[in-house]
Amino acid sequence: MIYDVIIVGSGPAGLAAAIYAQRARLSALVLEKEYMSGGQVVNTYEVDNYPGLPGIGGFELGMKFREHAEKLGAQFVNIEVRHIALEDEGRIKVVYTDGEEYRARTLILAMGASYRHLGVPGEKELTGMGVSYCATCDGAFFKGRKVAVVGGGDVAVEDALFLARGCERVYLIHRRDELRAAGILQEQLKKCENVEFLWDTEVVSIPGEDHVECVKIRNKKDGTERVLDIDGVFIAVGTIPNTGIVTKLLHLDDNGCIVASEDGVTEIPGIFAAGDLRTKQLRQIVTAVADGANVITSVQTYLNTL
Ligand code: NAP
Numbered sequence: 001m002i003y004d005v006i007i008v009g010s011g012p013a014g015l016a017a018a019i020y021a022q023r024a025r026l027s028a029l030v031l032e033k034e035y036m037s038g039g040q041v042v043n044t045y046e047v048d049n050y051p052g053l054p055g056i057g058g059f060e061l062g063m064k065f066r067e068h069a070e071k072l073g074a075q076f077v078n079i080e081v082r083h084i085a086l087e088d089e090g091r092i093k094v095v096y097t098d099g100e101e102y103r104a105r106t107l108i109l110a111m112g113a114s115y116r117h118l119g120v121p122g123e124k125e126l127t128g129m130g131v132s133y134c135a136t137c138d139g140a141f142f143k144g145r146k147v148a149v150v151g152g153g154d155v156a157v158e159d160a161l162f163l164a165r166g167c168e169r170v171y172l173i174h175r176r177d178e179l180r181a182a183g184i185l186q187e188q189l190k191k192c193e194n195v196e197f198l199w200d201t202e203v204v205s206i207p208g209e210d211h212v213e214c215v216k217i218r219n220k221k222d223g224t225e226r227v228l229d230i231d232g233v234f235i236a237v238g239t240i241p242n243t244g245i246v247t248k249l250l251h252l253d254d255n256g257c258i259v260a261s262e263d264g265v266t267e268i269p270g271i272f273a274a275g276d277l278r279t280k281q282l283r284q285i286v287t288a289v290a291d292g293a294n295v296i297t298s299v300q301t302y303l304n305t306l
Pocket of ligand 1: 047048049116117118150151152153154155156158175176179180182236237238239282283284
């Protein structure tokens with residue numbers, strides 16, 4: 001079978017594209033690594049800036065997107081995409097997975113982004129043993145204990161807010177002297193009495209044998225080092241786009257994002273990019289969803305030219 005469109009990824013961008021594809025009566029297939037694997041949204045405790053749904057849980061919102069797509073008849077296959085190639089002078093896009101090959105006239109890349117690592121000693125060795133990239137997933141293990149959060153963006157501040165509800169003390173370690181996070185989140189965090197801000201500070205190492213025992217930090221201005229007695233380190237230093245499978249196919253910017261504007265059009269006719277993996281100003285659920293909708297219009301425009 002040759003589909004009108006194959007969507008790779010099932011985060012907000014991929015699911016919005018699936019919804020719009022069903023409504024456009026395109027034959028569409030969504031390929032996802034695991035059930036709901038694609039979305040950072042499912043690991044978000046609370047989403048407070050999706051219009052009309054203030055305070056909704058991230059998992060609940062992700063499930064609503066998925067149920068909407070399923071209700072309209074979207075087809076999903078849980079499989080990891082390994083490689084993409086072109087056939088018939090580019091008119092057919094072939095998606096190679098661990099087992100099957102899938103063919104379509106158009107392809108939407110919506111694989112999102114993954115957690116960036118700090119790259120300090122102890123981080124890799126102690127991941128899952130006190131080092132975590134997801135406060136919503138692992139925060140409950142640290143109830144009544146001391147933890148550190150690294151980063152200064154929305155995720156770091158949201159994680160610190162979440163952890164401050166149950167932990168004895170939360171250190172927010174940030175490499176500069178001002179946060180990047182939205183003002184409203186900063187205001188909330190500054191009100192938390194059990195949160196201590198460590199400005200201009202970087203993590204040197206995360207010592208521990210089979211669990212995190214402490215974190216070694218350095219003040220970037222005066223070079224002084226300090227050891228924080230903590231049980232967990234939550235790393236929230238941004239994301240890197242999941243564009244590994246298209247590095248040889250498409251032009252990527254310096255951050256590894258697919259170069260594409262709001263219409264999702266890439267340099268290859270019939271291949272589109274939507275969501276956090278494309279070059280864009282603002283990476284939010286609402287902009288990912290908008291990408292998913294826009295890109296289906298681009299898909300239809302392209303299909304009409306064939
Ligand atoms: P982000 O906005 O890129 O912030 C990453 C933070 O980590 C920055 O403060 C950065 O420092 C710091 N950082 C980066 N590399 C580092 C390193 N090697 N060592 C130490 N610190 C490092 O990433 P994010 O917070 O994961 O958010 C990702 C995107 O999702 C953003 O566009 C964000 O707005 C969006 N998001 C939005 C919401 C919301 O609206 N509620 C919630 C979650 C995520 P500098 O500040 O010095 O660069």
